[in-house]
Amino acid sequence: MAELEHEVRNITRYVEGQARGEEVTHAERLISTKVLSTSHEVWDVRTTTDRYWVVTNPTNLYSQDEFRSADYALTFHVGIRVRLSERSRSEPQGDEEQESYVAVAWRKYKQAVDAYNGADEAEAYQAVGIHCRESLIALARHVAAALPPETIADAPKASNFKAWSELAAEHLATGRLRSYLKAISDKSWDLAVWLQHYESATPWDAELVLDATSHTIGIFGMAFHRHHKGQPDRCPRCDSYRVDFDNDILDDNPDVQWTQRICAACEHEWDYQIIRWDDEAGKWVEEPPERADALRLPRHSESEDATATTEPIA
Structure with a gap:
């Protein structure tokens, strides 16, 4: 399964946030599977100084010096999750x-x-x-x-x-x-x-x-x-439920961000918006559609008429 740009960006942010001072140079998804009804992915990630397996749900990283294969890292990860689940029997299993x-x-x-x-x-x-x-x-x-x-x-x-x-x-x-x-x-x-x-x-x-x-x-x-x-969002092109939210800063200005929704099944992008931080209002506000169109990055497709709740980068 090919990696989408926003998926690579999210893994990169996670690793660089956990491995302080290291810069990701390569991120590739090797495994996408379900274990005990939970979806997991295993990524091969290289940084300027080390190499990691990143396993999702919940996301954690493991040094490849200690875990020699992706399967070994996944098995260990799932085992820890099962053990924690057994210890916390009194905890609800939903979100x-x-x-x-x-x-x-x-x-x-x-x-x-x-x-x-x-x-x-x-x-x-x-x-x-x-x-x-x-x-x-x-x-x-x-x-x-x-x-x-x-x-x-x-x-x-x-x-x-x-x-x-x-x-x-x-x-x-x-x-x-x-x-x-x-x-x-x-x-x-x-x-x-x-x-x-x-x-x-x-x-x-x-x-x-x-x-x-x-x-x-x-x-x-x-x-x-x-x-x-109610019903979850679906892709307007292929009707898939695999709708992700993608965002990043615009032109290296942390007070201005672009946001959009993207389909992980067909890579269709829509609902492109520009939001900026308003000091007076103390919150993120949406720029008028004409300004969003003027600032649209070349790689983004034309947005369709749709509405979505925008959330700034944490």
Whole structure:
């Protein structure tokens, strides 16, 4: 897969930011693959003084003196990620924005994980069920606060998780996804209540209920995120979802930047804009279209009528 200019630029910025005093002279993508549903790339990067493997998601660099092959660096990188994931079982698996939709439920769930880690008898594993039930009730209270009042004809009791989750499913989704939200809500609640009252509860029972509860909270967080965000951007030429945001300073002036969107599938560029820092306003402002056209860099294609939120370089 050929490297796009903005991808090389982003890798270059990362390496030069991590390896202070070194300048990147070559950056080439060698591997692009998925491991455990997560996309990873491995780049061969040479600097004026050293050579690195750069592995993405999360991005890290490894000296080629210590890691002799790209596969070795990728294997080590994925292993570290899996270990960190296992250690942080109580952490939500989505991004921070998805977590924010159901933050209280996640906090209650972490208490369930703590209870499990300290349990050694049946009654202690039963207590895990109580904490899981409380986290689901917290999710129900979030739903009650988040749903538009006009969508609720007859409000259930605050602790009625099944009723609130059904209302949320009706509001957030349609078709099979709606049915799935209702089904996992119903079953995860039943499992938590079962564990709470099961006098012969085992570690495996508690672990099963923890997984079911975590999955339910995470899926509802994702459903809220999906509902609020709507459809992701697509390339106007090839309809690909692989839309990246690209920007850089203009004419070596850090107070003036160009921004655009670019398709990583067909390399189509659009929505070219010029933004500048306004000291009086204390923010980045967009230049009029005619000035953006006048300052357009030769390599950029004609922009199309589209709007995008522009973000300055960090």
